[in-house]
Amino acid sequence: MISKEDLKTKLPIKARENNLVGIRALGQKLRAVQRNSFKKKYGNLLGLLDIEVQTSLITAFAQYYDPLVRAFTFQDFQLVPTIEEFEQILDLPLEGKSPYKYIDHHASVSTLSWIMKIHPRELESALVNKKGVRGFTPKFLESYLHQLADQENWETFMDVLALTLYGIMLFRNVEDLVDYSAIDVFIASKNRVENPVPAILADVYIALQLCYDMGKRKLMCCLPVFYIWLLSRIGEKGISAQCPIEEIM
Amino acid sequence: MTQEKIKWHPSWQQKASIIYYYGNYLNVPLIGTKGCVNYNPILAQRQFGYPIRGSPTTVSLTTLLAYYGEEDATETLRHIRSAWKRVIRMEMDSRAWGIDRDTPYHQWVIKRVNQVKLPFRRIPT
Numbered sequence: 001m002i003s004k005e006d007l008k009t010k011l012p013i014k015a016r017e018n019n020l021v022g023i024r025a026l027g028q029k030l031r032a033v034q035r036n037s038f039k040k041k042y043g044n045l046l047g048l049l050d051i052e053v054q055t056s057l058i059t060a061f062a063q064y065y066d067p068l069v070r071a072f073t074f075q076d077f078q079l080v081p082t083i084e085e086f087e088q089i090l091d092l093p094l095e096g097k098s099p100y101k102y103i104d105h106h107a108s109v110s111t112l113s114w115i116m117k118i119h120p121r122e123l124e125s126a127l128v129n130k131k132g133v134r135g136f137t138p139k140f141l142e143s144y145l146h147q148l149a150d151q152e153n154w155e156t157f158m159d160v161l162a163l164t165l166y167g168i169m170l171f172r173n174v175e176d177l178v179d180y181s182a183i184d185v186f187i188a189s190k191n192r193v194e195n196p197v198p199a200i201l202a203d204v205y206i207a208l209q210l211c212y213d214m215g216k217r218k219l220m221c222c223l224p225v226f227y228i229w230l231l232s233r234i235g236e237k238g239i240s241a242q243c244p245i246e247e248i249m
Numbered sequence: 250m251t252q253e254k255i256k257w258h259p260s261w262q263q264k265a266s267i268i269y270y271y272g273n274y275l276n277v278p279l280i281g282t283k284g285c286v287n288y289n290p291i292l293a294q295r296q297f298g299y300p301i302r303g304s305p306t307t308v309s310l311t312t313l314l315a316y317y318g319e320e321d322a323t324e325t326l327r328h329i330r331s332a333w334k335r336v337i338r339m340e341m342d343s344r345a346w347g348i349d350r351d352t353p354y355h356q357w358v359i360k361r362v363n364q365v366k367l368p369f370r371r372i373p374t
Contacts (some may be wrong), residue, residue, distance in 0.1 A: 008366035063368035069310050070288045073361055075371045077252040080293035083277070084267050087298070102280050102317070169284050181282035195341050202281030205288060210315060232259050233296075234250070 012061045013211045015024060015055035016175070018168050020037040022142050024049055027159065029149045034158065040188075042162045044094035048169060048224040050219040053224070061230060070205060081204060081229055086197050089228050093195075100188050100199035106180060108186045115190060116163070118144070128177070135179035138168050162186065164228040170200055175218045200225060251372055266320035267297050269339045272332025273345075275311045278325075284316035285325055290339070291347060292366055299339070302346030 027046050030038060035046060066073040071080045087093055109127075113120040126140050141164045148157040166186045167178025188194040203221045210216040270276050270292050278287045291305045315322040 005370055006366060007366045007370070010368050013318070043346045052321075060369075066365050067294065068312065068365075069361070070286070071292050071314075073358070073365055073367075074250050074252075075362055075367060076355065076358060076374070077255065077295070078292050078358060078361075080289060080296065081268065082290060082296065083279075084297070085262075088261065088263070099333060100280060102282070102326060173283075185282060198279045199281050200277035201288070202286050203272070203283065204284050205279070205286045206281050209286060232261070233256050234254065235256070 008063070010063055010213055012217050013059060013061070013219055014217060015053075015058035015223060017053050017055050017220075017223055018138075018172070018175070020049060020168070021169065023138070023161075023164060026142060026145045026149070030154070030161075032157070034154055038158050038162070039091065041158065041164075043090045043092075045162060045169070046091075048228070049165060051224045051227060053223050053227045057230065058219060060226060061213065062208060065208045065212065067209055079233060081135060081201060081226070083198055083201055085229055085232070086201050086225060089225055089232075090197055090200070092197050094197055097193060097195040100185050100194045100196050102184075102199075103188070103192075107184055111187060111191070112183065115159055115187070116144075117153070130174050130177045130179075133174050133177060133179045135167065135174075135177045135183065138164060138178060141167075141178060151173045154156060159190065162190075166196075169224060170196070170222050171203060172222075175220070250326055251374055252269040257295055262297070266338040266340055267293065269342050270339050272328075272334075274313070274329075275309055278313045278332070280326065280328045280329055284319075284322065285329055286312060286315075287311070287313040288366075294339075294354045297339075301354040303348040304352040306346055306349050323338040 002142065027049050028044075029212055038046060061072065064072040064074060066078070069078075071078040086189045109120050109123055112118075113123045116123065118126070127134055128137060138202060141160060145157060145160055145164070148154075148160060163183065164178060167182035171179070171182035171185055173179050173181060185194075185196050185199055189196050200222050207216075207219055207221040211219065265292050266275055274287070276287050276289045276291065278285055289305065289310055290311050295301055313325070315325040317326075
Protein backbone atom coordinates (compact mmCIF):
# COMPACT_ATOMS: atom_id res chain seq x y z
CA MET A 1 0.00 0.00 0.00
CA ILE A 2 1.30 3.42 -0.90
CA SER A 3 1.16 5.80 2.01
CA LYS A 4 -0.13 9.29 1.39
CA GLU A 5 2.77 11.56 0.54
CA ASP A 6 3.46 14.37 2.93
CA LEU A 7 3.20 17.47 0.75
CA LYS A 8 4.42 21.01 1.19
CA THR A 9 1.69 23.51 2.04
CA LYS A 10 0.87 25.38 -1.13
CA LEU A 11 1.01 29.16 -1.06
CA PRO A 12 -1.79 31.26 -2.53
CA ILE A 13 0.55 32.81 -5.11
CA LYS A 14 -0.79 33.99 -8.42
CA ALA A 15 1.12 35.37 -11.38
CA ARG A 16 -0.65 38.37 -12.91
CA GLU A 17 0.13 39.71 -16.35
CA ASN A 18 -0.74 43.17 -17.64
CA ASN A 19 -2.94 43.97 -20.54
CA LEU A 20 -0.35 44.67 -23.23
CA VAL A 21 -2.58 45.20 -26.26
CA GLY A 22 -2.14 48.96 -26.45
CA ILE A 23 1.61 48.95 -26.05
CA ARG A 24 2.03 46.11 -28.56
CA ALA A 25 0.29 48.20 -31.19
CA LEU A 26 2.66 51.05 -30.39
CA GLY A 27 5.69 48.78 -30.68
CA GLN A 28 4.58 47.83 -34.16
CA LYS A 29 4.86 51.41 -35.29
CA LEU A 30 8.64 51.02 -35.43
CA ARG A 31 10.08 50.13 -38.80
CA ALA A 32 12.72 47.39 -39.18
CA VAL A 33 15.61 49.85 -39.05
CA GLN A 34 14.25 51.48 -35.92
CA ARG A 35 13.57 48.10 -34.32
CA ASN A 36 17.23 47.26 -34.83
CA SER A 37 18.46 50.41 -33.26
CA PHE A 38 16.01 49.91 -30.39
CA LYS A 39 17.42 46.43 -29.91
CA LYS A 40 20.97 47.72 -29.80
CA LYS A 41 20.07 50.11 -27.02
CA TYR A 42 17.57 48.14 -25.03
CA GLY A 43 18.02 44.48 -25.96
CA ASN A 44 15.16 42.13 -26.59
CA LEU A 45 12.33 44.11 -24.99
CA LEU A 46 10.21 44.09 -28.16
CA GLY A 47 10.62 40.33 -28.56
CA LEU A 48 9.51 39.87 -24.95
CA LEU A 49 6.54 42.14 -25.53
CA ASP A 50 5.11 39.67 -28.06
CA ILE A 51 5.21 36.75 -25.66
CA GLU A 52 1.87 35.48 -24.42
CA VAL A 53 2.76 34.47 -20.89
CA GLN A 54 0.95 31.44 -19.55
CA THR A 55 0.63 32.66 -16.01
CA SER A 56 -0.71 29.32 -14.74
CA LEU A 57 2.66 27.74 -15.49
CA ILE A 58 4.50 30.36 -13.45
CA THR A 59 1.96 30.04 -10.65
CA ALA A 60 2.53 26.27 -10.47
CA PHE A 61 6.30 26.54 -10.79
CA ALA A 62 6.50 29.08 -7.97
CA GLN A 63 5.27 26.38 -5.58
CA TYR A 64 8.59 24.60 -6.03
CA TYR A 65 10.65 27.58 -4.93
CA ASP A 66 12.95 26.74 -2.06
CA PRO A 67 13.56 30.13 -0.40
CA LEU A 68 16.56 29.18 1.72
CA VAL A 69 18.70 27.91 -1.13
CA ARG A 70 17.18 30.24 -3.78
CA ALA A 71 16.39 27.42 -6.17
CA PHE A 72 13.42 25.48 -7.48
CA THR A 73 13.74 22.11 -5.80
CA PHE A 74 12.15 19.14 -7.58
CA GLN A 75 12.21 15.50 -6.61
CA ASP A 76 15.63 14.76 -8.10
CA PHE A 77 17.07 18.04 -9.37
CA GLN A 78 17.08 21.80 -8.92
CA LEU A 79 16.81 24.73 -11.30
CA VAL A 80 18.34 28.14 -10.68
CA PRO A 81 17.71 31.28 -12.73
CA THR A 82 21.12 32.79 -13.49
CA ILE A 83 22.65 36.01 -14.75
CA GLU A 84 24.06 34.25 -17.81
CA GLU A 85 20.68 32.93 -18.95
CA PHE A 86 18.93 36.25 -18.34
CA GLU A 87 21.65 38.06 -20.33
CA GLN A 88 20.82 35.85 -23.30
CA ILE A 89 17.07 36.15 -22.92
CA LEU A 90 17.30 39.93 -22.80
CA ASP A 91 20.20 40.09 -25.23
CA LEU A 92 22.01 42.50 -22.94
CA PRO A 93 25.54 41.22 -22.27
CA LEU A 94 26.98 42.28 -18.97
CA GLU A 95 30.58 42.05 -20.17
CA GLY A 96 32.40 45.34 -19.74
CA LYS A 97 29.45 47.08 -18.09
CA SER A 98 28.65 47.62 -14.50
CA PRO A 99 25.37 46.31 -13.15
CA TYR A 100 22.55 48.52 -11.90
CA LYS A 101 23.75 50.00 -8.62
CA TYR A 102 20.71 51.69 -7.04
CA ILE A 103 22.61 54.92 -6.67
CA ASP A 104 20.19 57.68 -7.36
CA HIS A 105 16.85 56.07 -6.76
CA HIS A 106 14.89 59.25 -7.13
CA ALA A 107 15.95 60.76 -10.41
CA SER A 108 15.10 64.42 -10.62
CA VAL A 109 12.20 65.64 -12.65
CA SER A 110 14.63 67.66 -14.76
CA THR A 111 16.62 64.54 -15.77
CA LEU A 112 13.41 62.81 -16.67
CA SER A 113 12.07 65.81 -18.50
CA TRP A 114 15.24 66.04 -20.55
CA ILE A 115 15.02 62.38 -21.60
CA MET A 116 11.30 62.39 -22.27
CA LYS A 117 11.25 65.84 -23.83
CA ILE A 118 8.37 66.97 -21.68
CA HIS A 119 8.34 70.29 -19.85
CA PRO A 120 9.14 69.79 -16.12
CA ARG A 121 5.86 71.39 -15.06
CA GLU A 122 3.83 69.16 -17.32
CA LEU A 123 5.81 66.14 -16.15
CA GLU A 124 5.25 67.00 -12.52
CA SER A 125 1.50 67.12 -13.07
CA ALA A 126 1.57 63.77 -14.89
CA LEU A 127 3.20 62.01 -11.93
CA VAL A 128 0.62 60.22 -9.79
CA ASN A 129 0.64 58.48 -6.43
CA LYS A 130 -0.73 54.98 -6.19
CA LYS A 131 -0.58 52.98 -2.97
CA GLY A 132 2.11 55.38 -1.77
CA VAL A 133 4.24 54.80 -4.87
CA ARG A 134 5.00 57.54 -7.35
CA GLY A 135 5.00 57.06 -11.11
CA PHE A 136 3.23 57.43 -14.43
CA THR A 137 0.10 55.65 -15.53
CA PRO A 138 0.60 53.49 -18.63
CA LYS A 139 -2.34 55.38 -20.11
CA PHE A 140 -0.45 58.69 -19.92
CA LEU A 141 2.69 57.14 -21.46
CA GLU A 142 0.75 55.44 -24.23
CA SER A 143 -1.01 58.61 -25.25
CA TYR A 144 2.32 60.46 -25.21
CA LEU A 145 3.80 57.70 -27.40
CA HIS A 146 1.00 58.17 -29.92
CA GLN A 147 1.80 61.86 -29.98
CA LEU A 148 5.52 61.17 -30.57
CA ALA A 149 4.70 58.71 -33.34
CA ASP A 150 2.48 61.30 -35.04
CA GLN A 151 5.36 63.77 -34.89
CA GLU A 152 7.73 61.04 -36.13
CA ASN A 153 10.03 61.82 -33.24
CA TRP A 154 11.40 58.28 -33.18
CA GLU A 155 14.43 58.91 -30.95
CA THR A 156 12.30 60.07 -28.05
CA PHE A 157 9.61 57.52 -28.96
CA MET A 158 12.12 54.71 -28.42
CA ASP A 159 13.25 56.04 -25.05
CA VAL A 160 9.70 56.49 -23.79
CA LEU A 161 8.74 53.07 -25.15
CA ALA A 162 11.66 51.47 -23.31
CA LEU A 163 10.73 53.30 -20.11
CA THR A 164 7.13 52.10 -20.43
CA LEU A 165 8.23 48.50 -20.99
CA TYR A 166 10.56 48.65 -17.98
CA GLY A 167 7.53 49.64 -15.94
CA ILE A 168 4.80 47.37 -17.25
CA MET A 169 6.82 44.31 -18.22
CA LEU A 170 9.89 44.20 -16.00
CA PHE A 171 9.99 46.22 -12.79
CA ARG A 172 6.33 45.94 -12.02
CA ASN A 173 5.32 46.55 -8.46
CA VAL A 174 1.92 48.18 -8.50
CA GLU A 175 -0.66 47.36 -11.14
CA ASP A 176 -1.13 50.04 -13.77
CA LEU A 177 1.81 52.11 -12.72
CA VAL A 178 5.25 52.72 -14.21
CA ASP A 179 6.76 53.46 -10.85
CA TYR A 180 9.90 55.15 -9.67
CA SER A 181 11.93 51.97 -9.36
CA ALA A 182 11.36 51.24 -13.06
CA ILE A 183 12.16 54.86 -13.90
CA ASP A 184 15.38 54.63 -11.92
CA VAL A 185 16.69 51.48 -13.60
CA PHE A 186 15.81 53.01 -16.94
CA ILE A 187 17.73 56.21 -16.21
CA ALA A 188 20.69 54.24 -14.85
CA SER A 189 20.83 52.29 -18.08
CA LYS A 190 20.29 55.32 -20.31
CA ASN A 191 22.54 57.84 -18.58
CA ARG A 192 25.10 55.72 -16.75
CA VAL A 193 25.15 52.67 -19.05
CA GLU A 194 24.40 50.35 -16.16
CA ASN A 195 23.20 46.90 -17.19
CA PRO A 196 19.74 46.02 -15.83
CA VAL A 197 20.12 42.21 -16.02
CA PRO A 198 21.32 41.56 -12.44
CA ALA A 199 18.54 43.85 -11.16
CA ILE A 200 15.94 41.89 -13.13
CA LEU A 201 17.25 38.65 -11.68
CA ALA A 202 17.31 40.18 -8.19
CA ASP A 203 13.72 41.34 -8.52
CA VAL A 204 12.57 37.89 -9.63
CA TYR A 205 14.19 36.34 -6.56
CA ILE A 206 12.90 39.07 -4.29
CA ALA A 207 9.36 38.72 -5.65
CA LEU A 208 9.49 35.02 -4.76
CA GLN A 209 11.04 35.72 -1.35
CA LEU A 210 8.25 38.22 -0.61
CA CYS A 211 5.66 35.52 -1.31
CA TYR A 212 7.39 33.07 1.01
CA ASP A 213 8.60 35.41 3.74
CA MET A 214 5.96 38.12 3.83
CA GLY A 215 2.90 36.36 2.49
CA LYS A 216 2.61 38.40 -0.67
CA ARG A 217 0.24 36.82 -3.13
CA LYS A 218 0.86 38.41 -6.47
CA LEU A 219 3.80 37.70 -8.75
CA MET A 220 4.05 40.49 -11.29
CA CYS A 221 7.70 41.24 -11.82
CA CYS A 222 9.55 40.36 -15.05
CA LEU A 223 7.04 37.67 -16.03
CA PRO A 224 7.97 37.33 -19.73
CA VAL A 225 11.66 36.91 -18.82
CA PHE A 226 10.88 34.33 -16.18
CA TYR A 227 8.47 32.55 -18.52
CA ILE A 228 11.02 32.30 -21.34
CA TRP A 229 13.58 31.03 -18.87
CA LEU A 230 11.15 28.37 -17.74
CA LEU A 231 10.24 27.27 -21.23
CA SER A 232 13.87 27.14 -22.25
CA ARG A 233 14.29 24.37 -19.68
CA ILE A 234 11.02 22.51 -19.70
CA GLY A 235 9.44 23.33 -23.07
CA GLU A 236 9.22 20.68 -25.74
CA LYS A 237 9.67 22.77 -28.84
CA GLY A 238 12.70 24.38 -30.37
CA ILE A 239 15.46 21.87 -30.81
CA SER A 240 17.64 24.15 -32.90
CA ALA A 241 16.68 27.64 -31.79
CA GLN A 242 19.48 30.17 -31.73
CA CYS A 243 18.15 32.17 -28.83
CA PRO A 244 15.75 31.45 -26.01
CA ILE A 245 12.91 33.57 -27.41
CA GLU A 246 13.06 31.92 -30.81
CA GLU A 247 12.25 28.61 -29.16
CA ILE A 248 8.65 29.47 -28.56
CA MET A 249 7.90 31.76 -31.45
CA MET B 250 8.66 16.63 -13.12
CA THR B 251 11.87 14.66 -13.15
CA GLN B 252 15.38 15.40 -14.34
CA GLU B 253 14.88 13.42 -17.56
CA LYS B 254 12.31 16.01 -18.68
CA ILE B 255 14.66 18.95 -18.37
CA LYS B 256 16.56 20.40 -21.27
CA TRP B 257 19.98 20.58 -19.71
CA HIS B 258 21.60 21.72 -22.92
CA PRO B 259 19.34 24.03 -24.91
CA SER B 260 20.79 24.70 -28.35
CA TRP B 261 20.89 28.47 -27.81
CA GLN B 262 23.04 28.28 -24.76
CA GLN B 263 26.53 29.59 -25.08
CA LYS B 264 28.64 27.61 -22.68
CA ALA B 265 29.43 30.64 -20.69
CA SER B 266 32.02 30.80 -18.06
CA ILE B 267 29.57 31.52 -15.32
CA ILE B 268 29.96 34.05 -12.56
CA TYR B 269 30.58 32.05 -9.44
CA TYR B 270 31.12 34.50 -6.66
CA TYR B 271 32.74 37.85 -6.19
CA GLY B 272 34.55 40.02 -3.73
CA ASN B 273 34.53 38.41 -0.33
CA TYR B 274 31.09 36.96 -0.85
CA LEU B 275 30.50 33.24 -0.85
CA ASN B 276 28.04 33.36 -3.74
CA VAL B 277 26.47 36.11 -5.87
CA PRO B 278 24.57 38.95 -4.20
CA LEU B 279 22.43 41.01 -6.58
CA ILE B 280 21.24 44.59 -6.34
CA GLY B 281 17.55 44.91 -7.15
CA THR B 282 15.06 47.74 -6.94
CA LYS B 283 13.64 46.71 -3.55
CA GLY B 284 16.63 45.15 -1.93
CA CYS B 285 19.65 42.93 -2.29
CA VAL B 286 19.50 39.15 -2.50
CA ASN B 287 22.04 36.43 -3.17
CA TYR B 288 21.71 33.50 -5.52
CA ASN B 289 23.71 30.31 -5.78
CA PRO B 290 25.46 29.59 -9.09
CA ILE B 291 26.95 26.53 -7.43
CA LEU B 292 23.53 24.90 -7.82
CA ALA B 293 23.33 25.87 -11.50
CA GLN B 294 26.44 24.04 -12.74
CA ARG B 295 24.45 21.37 -14.50
CA GLN B 296 22.52 24.03 -16.45
CA PHE B 297 25.83 25.01 -18.01
CA GLY B 298 27.06 21.55 -18.80
CA TYR B 299 29.58 21.25 -16.00
CA PRO B 300 29.95 17.91 -14.30
CA ILE B 301 28.52 17.90 -10.82
CA ARG B 302 31.46 17.49 -8.54
CA GLY B 303 29.66 16.91 -5.28
CA SER B 304 27.16 18.68 -3.09
CA PRO B 305 27.26 22.32 -2.00
CA THR B 306 28.50 22.98 1.50
CA THR B 307 26.28 24.88 3.89
CA VAL B 308 28.67 27.82 3.96
CA SER B 309 28.63 28.15 0.16
CA LEU B 310 24.88 28.71 0.35
CA THR B 311 25.07 31.51 2.93
CA THR B 312 22.03 33.70 2.46
CA LEU B 313 21.91 37.45 2.02
CA LEU B 314 18.67 39.39 1.95
CA ALA B 315 18.40 43.09 2.75
CA TYR B 316 15.36 45.19 1.93
CA TYR B 317 16.06 48.87 1.34
CA GLY B 318 14.97 50.95 4.29
CA GLU B 319 16.05 48.28 6.76
CA GLU B 320 18.83 49.17 9.13
CA ASP B 321 21.86 47.54 7.50
CA ALA B 322 20.76 47.83 3.89
CA THR B 323 22.90 50.88 3.04
CA GLU B 324 26.05 49.23 4.31
CA THR B 325 25.26 45.97 2.49
CA LEU B 326 24.60 47.89 -0.69
CA ARG B 327 27.91 49.75 -0.47
CA HIS B 328 29.75 46.51 0.12
CA ILE B 329 28.14 44.78 -2.86
CA ARG B 330 28.84 47.69 -5.20
CA SER B 331 32.53 47.53 -4.49
CA ALA B 332 32.64 43.73 -4.55
CA TRP B 333 31.42 43.72 -8.16
CA LYS B 334 34.86 44.93 -9.14
CA ARG B 335 36.25 41.48 -8.39
CA VAL B 336 34.18 38.86 -10.17
CA ILE B 337 35.35 35.26 -9.98
CA ARG B 338 34.20 32.97 -12.76
CA MET B 339 33.78 29.31 -12.34
CA GLU B 340 37.03 27.99 -13.78
CA MET B 341 38.98 30.38 -11.56
CA ASP B 342 37.35 28.99 -8.46
CA SER B 343 39.91 27.45 -6.21
CA ARG B 344 37.96 27.34 -3.02
CA ALA B 345 38.12 24.02 -1.27
CA TRP B 346 35.20 24.75 0.99
CA GLY B 347 32.53 25.28 -1.70
CA ILE B 348 31.91 21.68 -2.57
CA ASP B 349 31.68 18.60 -0.44
CA ARG B 350 33.04 15.89 -2.72
CA ASP B 351 32.16 13.10 -0.33
CA THR B 352 28.41 13.61 -0.59
CA PRO B 353 26.98 13.06 -4.07
CA TYR B 354 24.75 15.90 -5.23
CA HIS B 355 21.88 13.54 -5.96
CA GLN B 356 21.89 12.35 -2.38
CA TRP B 357 21.98 15.95 -1.16
CA VAL B 358 18.90 16.89 -3.25
CA ILE B 359 16.93 13.94 -1.94
CA LYS B 360 17.74 14.98 1.60
CA ARG B 361 16.72 18.55 0.77
CA VAL B 362 13.39 17.34 -0.66
CA ASN B 363 12.72 15.41 2.52
CA GLN B 364 13.22 18.62 4.46
CA VAL B 365 11.31 21.12 2.34
CA LYS B 366 8.87 18.64 0.73
CA LEU B 367 7.23 18.91 -2.68
CA PRO B 368 4.04 20.83 -3.46
CA PHE B 369 2.68 18.12 -5.75
CA ARG B 370 2.84 14.31 -5.71
CA ARG B 371 6.14 12.89 -6.90
CA ILE B 372 6.42 10.91 -10.09
CA PRO B 373 7.60 7.32 -9.54
CA THR B 374 11.00 6.72 -11.14
